[in-house]
Amino acid sequence: MATARQDFERFVGWLYREDKQVPEDVRRLAHLAMGHFDALAGTSRQRNQRSVYLVGLIRERLAQVVDAPPEIRVNAVAAAWPWARLRHLTLGPFRGFRNPEPFDLQKQIILFYGPNGSGKTSLCEGLEYALLGDVEEAGAKRIAARTYLANDHARRFAPPVLKATDYQRQEMDVVANADTYRFCFVEKNRIDAFSRIAARPNNQRAELIATLFGMDQFNDFVGHFNESIDGQLVLSAAKQLMLTGRRTALGADKAAVDGEAAARQRLRDEEVALATSYAEGTDYAGLKQLIGSAEAPGRLQELDDLLNAVPPALIGARRHALVDAFAKAHQCQESLAVLTAELHAQGDQVSFKELYDAVLALQKTTGDRCPACDTPLQGAIHVVANPYEKATGGLAQLHALGELQQRQGDAQRALTQASRDLRQSLTPLATFVDAQQEQASVAGQFLSGLAAEPQGIWWAALYPPPAAEDAGANVLEQVLAVVDRIEAQDATSRQVQQDRAPLVAERQRLLDFQLKVQAQDQKDAALTAAIKEANARIAAFDTDNAELIAQVAQEQQEIARDTPLKATYDRFLEELKAYREQLPGQLLAGLNDTALTLYNEFNQSDLDADKLASLHLPLTGEDKIEIAFRGNPARRVDALHVLSEGHIRCLGLAILLAKAKSMDSPLIVFDDAINAIDHDHRRGIREAIFESDHFVRTQIIVTCHSNEFIKDIQQHLPAQRRQDCQVYLLRHHTGDYQPRVSGNVETRNYIAKARTARNALNDRDALGASRQALEMLSNKAWQWLGYHDMGLLTVPLAGIGAEPALRNLCEALHKRLRDARTFEHANKEPLIEAYGRILGIPAVNQVWMYLNKGTHEEADRDDFDGEHVESVVQTLEQIDLLDFRRPR
Structure with missing residues (x-):
């Protein structure tokens, strides 16, 4: 490292050039680094080794270093950029x-x-x-x-x-x-x-x-200086900020205590308004009396009792309908009797018709012989008259008789249906008599004695009514009297159901006001509890925060010591790099x-x-x-x-x-x-x-x-x-x-376009850009999860090669973040909150609906709600502020 030391010595001399305006402490730091060059060169920027070692030297010895030019002066070319x-x-x-x-x-x-x-x-x-x-x-x-x-x-x-x-x-x-x-x-x-x-x-x-x-070597030595020593210095008043925050919270407590009277007056005003909204002239106490309680029942409990009583059900029997059913059955029976009498009058013709039908039925079996005597129809010996031809001719002559028999069959079926309809009309009457426990009455005995499918002309004893008053006439009148009672009961039931509607509405209104009264009482209780807690915090503040107050005083001394060191190091590093480049x-x-x-x-x-x-x-x-x-x-x-x-x-x-x-x-x-x-x-x-x-x-x-x-x-x-x-x-x-x-090209950034459109009250364009921004931000969030080995999502796809639908991707990202219990990152909670707001979690909101509607054309639709649109844009702006870059 000899050459690096020499270069560094020249750098120290360069700092003393007349054209340099270097602070005295920066030159002292250069002297300090030169005096401990070997030890300093043995450190690196990895894990802040260099800055940790250098900060220790600065705090311990910088004040004792003499500011004087080194013995060897060098002429260096200034390397600072002339412009920014x-x-x-x-x-x-x-x-x-x-x-x-x-x-x-x-x-x-x-x-x-x-x-x-x-x-x-x-x-x-x-x-x-x-x-x-x-x-x-x-x-x-x-x-x-x-x-x-x-x-x-x-x-x-x-x-x-x-x-x-x-x-x-x-x-x-x-x-x-x-x-x-x-x-x-x-x-x-x-x-x-x-x-x-x-x-x-x-x-x-x-x-x-x-x-x-x-x-x-010198370049390598310079390259190992950390860009900043801020991590080793006390520069921010974290303790003071914490204490200030607590004092701010205490100020809120004091404001709450001082404003108790006003808060309670607001509650009283709300109570008066609530009672008046129910009925003019009603006070809050009167409203609570109407609602009542288990101990003191009021109008609400009275309405419950009235409405809980079950009105009789509608039966639906009618006198005229029953009489018509009797008449129809009697008419069908008379029609059948007339047709049957006509057939009896033509008994011999009926016998011939049946004979002819039987002969023709045998024609397929013995078509070449007489079915009676087995004599051939053709040949040397044959019958005098062909029986099949005679039968065919006879049936043609008896055609009217066939039609009469058809009409008799139709009449018989109509009579059977009329009998069933009449029996069905009497079923509700039997149920009513049983419910009234009147089985022993004349009508009750008749109705209970009827079979499920009665045979014959079972109503003949009742209908038509005989001219002279007898038992049959009495039974019919008793049955019709039951029908009259049912009609009267049905009318009463309909009236009861009509009368229940106002009572139901009154009860529902009282129930609504019962919820409002409960909410109002809860607000009053919450205010009382909050005032009590605020008073407790005010009384205990100085005692609870004594240690933090002492730490704040120590922190201020450390900030005063380290703040000049940051400026000195930053300027020293700036000058060192500038010299290296020269x-x-x-x-x-x-x-x-x-x-x-x-x-x-x-x-x-x-x-x-x-x-x-x-x-x-x-x-x-x-x-x-x-x-x-x-x-x-x-x-x-x-x-x-x-x-x-x-x-x-x-x-x-x-x-x-x-x-x-x-x-x-x-x-x-x-x-x-x-x-x-x-x-x-x-x-x-x-x-x-x-x-x-x-x-x-x-x-x-x-x-x-x-x-x-x-x-x-x-x-x-x-x-x-x-x-x-x-x-x-x-x-x-x-x-x-x-x-x-x-030079005034509009930005193509979706977030900026959404904000610009929103500020111009162009909510549709704001939502359209927001939809594109959400797609872009969701892809960035997905990529960011991948950086943390959490990029595996479960997302439904429409088919092979299809891209995930945007909502499906948002839901998958939201679920992935919520399920990652052990994953801790500054982005996690803001993303969970933002995607929750977008997807409508925990409560349904308008964000996602607006994102969808903002991207589709709809003629003559109402304006978008500006507050919801602003919520969309703000949510995306909050996501946009997060750092999704690859960890370094």
Whole structure:
């Protein structure tokens, strides 16, 4: 570590340069680190070893260190960036821009997209010229810079005007400096060239690699300083915050006690309003009397008794219906008697008809002989008359007799049905007589004596009524009297049922008010209990919190001690990194870990065994890029021999970004670089650049012709960075040879679109965007569960190759989180609560219905409830604030 010590000594001397405005404590910290260099170099950033050791030294010895320049003074080149962020670019006439075009570059993320030939490359070349003073492509094509950069239609060239914001938020001109800014650019051509290294001869590979890499001991020493020592310092007043929270709660208790009288008056007012709403002039006590209780029954119990009495059931017997049934049976019997008499009068004809029918029935059996004498019908000896012909002729003559017999059969069946109908009409009467226990009465004896299927003319004794009064007439009158009593009882039952309706309504209203009175009484009891508990907490506060009060006093002393140490360390680390970047030959040093991390994040979908366990970048142009896979971490291989072209491109991008990150570069410009990467790796690249903390302080400018990639960036950009993003759309000219530039492109982030629509009271669009946002956030939540080995869900699918329905996915995620008893994470409870609100758990709500209705067209529907729509958007915004990134 001798060379690293020497470099560090030069760094300490660099801090004393006249142009440096370094605080005294920062220089003391540098002296302290130099005095304990060997011990400090033996630590690393793993498990915060370096910061733990250094904080102990600072607390113990920093105050005793003398602030004086070291004996060896060095002249170092200042490495601090002159500006914090680009601010504005005016471009044109320049390449594809015929006229001056202004670009606002104040946002942290600036995205340019459009078709090929719309001016994206010209824009990047404008930035390149303004930052580097030249454009590499012009030299590659051996064209004079002004000739290459001039606009053909304007026939002239104007240098781009680039402004930036310094660390004091003041505008400044950007001065071109190739050495300082050359690693701010990530170009498609450089990644393409890097991917072709493996196909080149070894001498050409060495030449290309030698321009990219380098490393030394000092860089390694600097790389092991932790980004922050906050974890070892007392900086936040956690105890004070806890005590303040408890005092705030105590203030709420005091307010509750002081407001007891007002609270009770509000309860009394509510009681008066409740009683008045029942009936004008009724007071609360009177209302409770009406409701009553077990000890003092009121009107409610009275109504229960009245309504619990069961009214007699309807029987449905009618006098006229019974008389009609008797008459019909008698009529059918008379009709049958007349037809039977007619048949008896034609008895001899009936006999002939039966004979003829019998002869014809035998024709199939003995068709060639007489059925009586067996004499042949034909031949030498034959019958005088053919019996079958005679029978056929006789039946034709007796046709009217057949019709009479048919009518008699019909009359017999009608009589049987009339008898059954009459018997059925008497069944309710028998039931009534039995219920009245009147079986011994005249009507009761008659009804109980009837068979279930009586035979013959069983009603003849009753109907028709005889002219002279006799027993039969008396029975009929008794039966009809029973029918009259049933009709009277049915009328009474109908009236009782009609009279019950007002009583039922009155009882229901009293029951409703009974619940309201119970709720009001519970509020009164709850107020009494709350006041009692508040008084107890007020009395015991100082005693219960004595230990915490003492801890707060100690914490304040520690914060006063450690707060200056944080600023000192942060400035020391900033200066140390700035000096490292100025060392000759160290342009690409110390990139192994960062490039490995970025490479693995780019290839997040690869098997874990196929990710890198180590990456060894070459120290010289002759060295190889060596890697070891996690599947076999002990074996190092030549990366260019084993990696596919797509993976080599990812490695090249990782190295370029690692360099920019190691320089703490305030800017990275991606000149169509995304198109140099195959589609399978774009997701990992997007997450590493735009969603992780790797480049959270870096201004990023992207040009890309992939609309979907630009959309995905906006969708997955963390919520806290979303407002710091600007999108430009470049389109082909319309004949004036000036690209059409739109700088007010509406965001494509679903959450932001939902909030914008909601703020404009466009609830349908807000719900439509919310449905898309829920799909996106649910997929992110599912992926996040996978990071914690909980990504296995049970989700029904509509068929082979179908995607899970959104509600099914939400329900599966909600169930997975609730069932994970042992899983602890800051995201867990907020997700359970949010999905519960979306799905309507534990109570039914409007969120899911609105998410469905907001995505379908419905004509002439009522407006959406703004509060429910706001609930939808707020719920999704809360999910959006959660950190779903891969654990690191």
